[in-house]
Amino acid sequence: MSIFDAVGLELAEPVHASAPYPAFVASAMDGYAVRVADLPGRLRVVGDVPAGSVPDVGVEPGTAVRIMTGSLVPVGAEAVVPVEEVSVDGDHVEVGVTTTVGRHIRGIGDDVAPGDLVLSAGEIVRTAQLAALVAHNAATVTVRPRPRVAVLSTGDELVPHGTQPGPAQLVDSNGPGLQAAAEAAGAEVVHRSHVSDDPGAFRDAIAGLPDVELIVTSGGVSMGAYDVVKAELADRGIRFENVAMQPGRPQGWGRLDGEVPMLGLPGNPVSALLSFELFGRAALGRERPVATALLADPIPRSPKGKLQLVRGRLRDGEVSLAGGHESHLVVGLARADCLVMVDEQVESLPAGATVRVISLI
Numbered sequence: 001m002s003i004f005d006a007v008g009l010e011l012a013e014p015v016h017a018s019a020p021y022p023a024f025v026a027s028a029m030d031g032y033a034v035r036v037a038d039l040p041g042r043l044r045v046v047g048d049v050p051a052g053s054v055p056d057v058g059v060e061p062g063t064a065v066r067i068m069t070g071s072l073v074p075v076g077a078e079a080v081v082p083v084e085e086v087s088v089d090g091d092h093v094e095v096g097v098t099t100t101v102g103r104h105i106r107g108i109g110d111d112v113a114p115g116d117l118v119l120s121a122g123e124i125v126r127t128a129q130l131a132a133l134v135a136h137n138a139a140t141v142t143v144r145p146r147p148r149v150a151v152l153s154t155g156d157e158l159v160p161h162g163t164q165p166g167p168a169q170l171v172d173s174n175g176p177g178l179q180a181a182a183e184a185a186g187a188e189v190v191h192r193s194h195v196s197d198d199p200g201a202f203r204d205a206i207a208g209l210p211d212v213e214l215i216v217t218s219g220g221v222s223m224g225a226y227d228v229v230k231a232e233l234a235d236r237g238i239r240f241e242n243v244a245m246q247p248g249r250p251q252g253w254g255r256l257d258g259e260v261p262m263l264g265l266p267g268n269p270v271s272a273l274l275s276f277e278l279f280g281r282a283a284l285g286r287e288r289p290v291a292t293a294l295l296a297d298p299i300p301r302s303p304k305g306k307l308q309l310v311r312g313r314l315r316d317g318e319v320s321l322a323g324g325h326e327s328h329l330v331v332g333l334a335r336a337d338c339l340v341m342v343d344e345q346v347e348s349l350p351a352g353a354t355v356r357v358i359s360l361i
């Protein structure tokens with residue numbers, strides 16, 4: 001497809017340079033094009049090269065040509081002396097410094113030579129990758145299609161966004177939240193719906209899904225009496241187990257009827273969204289990078305035997321705690337922009353400890 005439509009998509013094939021970049025010898029500074037043997041010295045300025053123009057004069061011994069950043073370097077020039085390092089005196093310049101061949105000159109192919117790899121297969125086309133493709137006048141690239149995803153919220157207590165919830169109801173925030181998370185991970189959400197905890201209705205909803213590469217459900221995977229996802233799909237190829245992490249302990253995963261990959265995420269909004277950050281992103285091949293940071297606040301308690309994902313805010317390499325601990329605090333989650341990963345054998349951490357963090361931005 002057109003390179004301009006490929007932003008956010010994964011390259012299926014590498015891109016190689018058809019021409020060198022830069023394509024011509026250019027000045028890296030506003031200054032004067034000179035010969036090295038003439039410096040230091042007083043040089044006669046014999047011409048001027050604005051950006052985009054071809055010099056109509058060369059640099060002869062004892063002369064200089066005024067030149068701008070990005071301008072084509074004139075014949076005979078060996079270096080550029082920045083304008084800050086000369087004093088102008090009428091049609092002459094006094095240069096007090098010496099220089100070396102090639103100083104402040106950009107060479108042909110400094111960035112890539114013809115045939116060099118510009119972008120690798122598997123790379124995501126982001127802003128810098130687009131700029132590299134544009135700079136090469138590439139017209140089209142071969143990309144992988146966005147994975148097609150279905151998002152299904154379960155729960156009798158849920159009402160759609162925009163509806164006033166009754167006394168024991170709440171707005172389905174997981175559905176739109178998981179859709180946004182899947183789209184941020186490069187997927188196309190081709191179906192999103194809310195289904196009740198009624199087994200028949202749930203079976204019908206699953207049967208009616210369009211062709212997708214991943215089904216993501218939320219809710220109904222735990223130990224409750226009405227956990228419909230678990231009840232209906234346990235004998236259709238989906239495993240339901242407790243994962244040693246917090247939040248997000250109950251999880252379902254597998255291939256539905258041996259075919260379509262499925263994630264049965266827990267219903268608590270924080271659990272659902274953070275589980276998607278780990279397992280959904282992994283399924284889509286878009287894991288977030290893990291970095292290290294210093295803890296600004298202590299973590300007094302962490303459950304033994306479980307990976308704890310602590311909500312935090314990352315600033316200048318320091319992470320402070322934000323957004324609370326419990327799994328229903330959906331507004332609290334919005335205050336966090338990263339997750340601190342506290343390993344299962346760690347039970348507490350002091351301020352100043354080095355921790356692993358995943359940015360959620």
Ligand code: AMP
Nearest residue numbers: 153155172173174175219220266267268
């Ligand atoms: P469940 O896993 O179905 O037992 O749900 C656990 C908790 O998450 C309950 O408090 C549910 O009301 C809540 N919950 C489940 N699904 C959603 C959803 N789609 N949006 C917001 N909250 C939900």
Ligand code: MG
Nearest residue numbers: 155219220267
């Ligand atoms: Mg439920």
